[in-house]
Amino acid sequence: MTQQKRTVFYLSDRTGITAETLGHSLLTQFDGIEWETVNVPFLDDRGKANEIAAQIDRTAERDGLRPLVFSTLQQPEILEVIKQANCRVYDFFETFTRPVEEELHRPSARKAGRSHGLQHRLSYFKRIDAINYVLAHDDGVNPKHFSQADLILIGVSRSGKTPTCLYLGLQYGIAAANYPLTPDDMTALQLPSVLENVRSKLFGLTLTPEQLHFIRQQRRPNSEYASLVQCQREIRWQESLFRQCNIAHLDATRISIEEISAIILNRCGLKRQLYG
């Protein structure tokens, strides 16, 4: 199949998060296409819509193929302007709103900005509290508060603990601490004593020695710390430890932060809800 070059527009009244998430999900299912992406959030008046319609037409001419448009526009008159341009429009609300209205026997409000607006003060504070907890309990700091954690990630340096904890805090309001396993711990096959009383909250992150070596090389090239031998030693030891102590763990080598987070929440039975 020949390589195609196509352009995709994400159009939204507000943040564009929904349009982009949905469109991305669909387009990653198609191989062999090189995508150029144009994000247009806050598209909320006809003047702007006319400009974007003109940009779509110019792009269609340049590419020799009409752009795809994923839209979460709530105002029909704005969407109408876009539909006049040379493009294929996939509108999420237009597609699903009526079927959902039928099921719920009531009309949709059709108002912009509801999905990622701030509606619940309580969940906002829960989220901020979780982020503060993550920041105050990163990399083994303040282990005396570990009993308040929802979850404690453990693993060797550069195994992905910090980004995962931040994601869990920001997206899910989870109070996630993390504690590094260091070569000093490696003298015995036992948990650092500070983790003994919080075993039920522990979750291990591991990865292949090759990937760990690759990541550490970016940070401290050609150090003992980054050497493949040292990475092999640390990974072998921590995986034995996880098995020996019966600690749930995950090989995160080829997984995104989103997937790591979803898997951990699922395995630990923690409530996962993006929009709490």
Next chain:
Amino acid sequence: MTQQKRTVFYLSDRTGITAETLGHSLLTQFDGIEWETVNVPFLDDRGKANEIAAQIDRTAERDGLRPLVFSTLQQPEILEVIKQANCRVYDFFETFTRPVEEELHRPSARKAGRSHGLQHRLSYFKRIDAINYVLAHDDGVNPKHFSQADLILIGVSRSGKTPTCLYLGLQYGIAAANYPLTPDDMTALQLPSVLENVRSKLFGLTLTPEQLHFIRQQRRPNSEYASLVQCQREIRWQESLFRQCNIAHLDATRISIEEISAIILNRCGLKRQLYG
């Protein structure tokens, strides 16, 4: 209109992020319904599908109304099992895959886990680098590296700088620093000198004195710091400063972190792409 109580299931082969984003966007358009949410990620075999179908049937009986199901299931045989249950299914891929296939003249791969899987090593490292930058330049730390920032948020204590920077780093790979404006700076209507050379990167976060007072009260109840008078003084001063120095700024009082981030990226002309 009477208050309804309904249940919604989010079913996915993998993380469930797409299913939940879609359903949440739609359902927030309907008022007067109390939703119970059931998230089922990693639904990838028939045995599990049978269990979920039974759970859906029990829920329908309990609620007296059939559940809504938002699905991004890629395997038709799993989706078929769910469709036998007493529910209304909105399947995202079933709805959109064929129309997109028609437009692209090629078949969809119909494979699970593509959207939030790890495909591009480079964008992974960009994201991790951005998070590391944010953590190393929070709350005015290391201002000597501010020239490397994509963006520097400024504002008084508790104006939302840190969560916004973390979100920008995690989701968009933006190297966002932040610098607190403190009462010590208030002796003059001028920028702290350390910000003078990076003016073009500055963005101000403000909020109403009442909201700032409310937030600070959670942190240090009945302190001088949290008093309404002090909050009014700091906000009045910082908003004058933003105007005087011509610094783009935003009143974040009733806006979510997602919206604040999208608005900032839009106003600063920074490339915003969730899936880079």
